[in-house]
Amino acid sequence: MFKKYPNNVLAAEDFNVKIKQGEFIYVIGPSGAGKSTFIKMMYREERPTSGEVTVNDYELQKMKNSEVPYLRRELGIVFQDFKLLSKLTVFENVAYALQVIEKEPDFIETRVNYVLDLVGLKHKAASFPNELSGGEQQRISIARAIANKPEIVIADEPTGNLDPDTASGIMEILERINSEGTTIVMATHNSQIVDEYTHRVLEIDGGKIVRDQPEGGFFQDE
Ligand code: ADP
Numbered sequence: 376m377f378k379k380y381p382n383n384v385l386a387a388e389d390f391n392v393k394i395k396q397g398e399f400i401y402v403i404g405p406s407g408a409g410k411s412t413f414i415k416m417m418y419r420e421e422r423p424t425s426g427e428v429t430v431n432d433y434e435l436q437k438m439k440n441s442e443v444p445y446l447r448r449e450l451g452i453v454f455q456d457f458k459l460l461s462k463l464t465v466f467e468n469v470a471y472a473l474q475v476i477e478k479e480p481d482f483i484e485t486r487v488n489y490v491l492d493l494v495g496l497k498h499k500a501a502s503f504p505n506e507l508s509g510g511e512q513q514r515i516s517i518a519r520a521i522a523n524k525p526e527i528v529i530a531d532e533p534t535g536n537l538d539p540d541t542a543s544g545i546m547e548i549l550e551r552i553n554s555e556g557t558t559i560v561m562a563t564h565n566s567q568i569v570d571e572y573t574h575r576v577l578e579i580d581g582g583k584i585v586r587d588q589p590e591g592g593f594f595q596d597e
Pocket residue numbers: 380381382384385386404405406407408409410411412413
């Protein structure tokens with residue numbers, strides 16, 4: 376698969392990657408390497424210029440815009456900047472993800488309480504995002520991402536704005552979600568995290584895959 380932006384930047388050159396169900400994979404590399412581009416292609420925010428991107432049996436290079444919501448229902452997406460809705464409470468932020476896919480109110484109530492409990496923030500259900508720390512906001516965004524039991528969680532720099540202890544707390548939650556069978560794809564700059572919570576490492580540099588290692592560290596020779 377190749378991705379060239381309209382300005383002729385080749386952000387993905389001859390990528391050939393297969394991620395198995397249940398895997399935890401880091402996407403690492405310097406700024407501008409192509410990590411976000413790779414991540415965005417997984418949820419059809421970007422399309423490949425040539426080649427194929429298949430996620431949960433959807434062929435994304437062929438997918439119509441009108442079909443994208445069906446793909447996204449099967450994914451949980453976590454961003455560096457959380458992207459919570461500031462006018463909604465914590466409970467409502469998570470519930471909203473289920474309301475838009477027309478889940479029953481009783482189911483929503485139960486499920487939102489369950490995922491808030493899972494991230495340790497049930498007691499903050501009535502708070503607003505700006506009343507929470509960065510780490511708490513990220514935990515809420517993870518709760519929102521997993522509310523619909525996605526098979527895959529895609530996280531673009533989820534610990535990027537967090538201090539090391541808080542980042543570890545986020546990792547513990549992602550590890551737990553992964554241990555229950557959810558695939559995790561995580562772009563990160565965080566070498567400590569990659570070295571401490573060891574998983575497959577896909578290293579990108581200049582739009583090329585330079586390493587794909589089953590139990591890699593952040594640096595190649597570790
Ligand atoms: P990373 O996430 O590793 O920092 P990106 O995937 O954001 O890297 O970017 C890879 C390359 O593609 C960079 O050279 C970047 O400037 C370029 N790029 C990213 N998005 C766009 C875009 N929408 N239009 C043009 N070039 C882009």
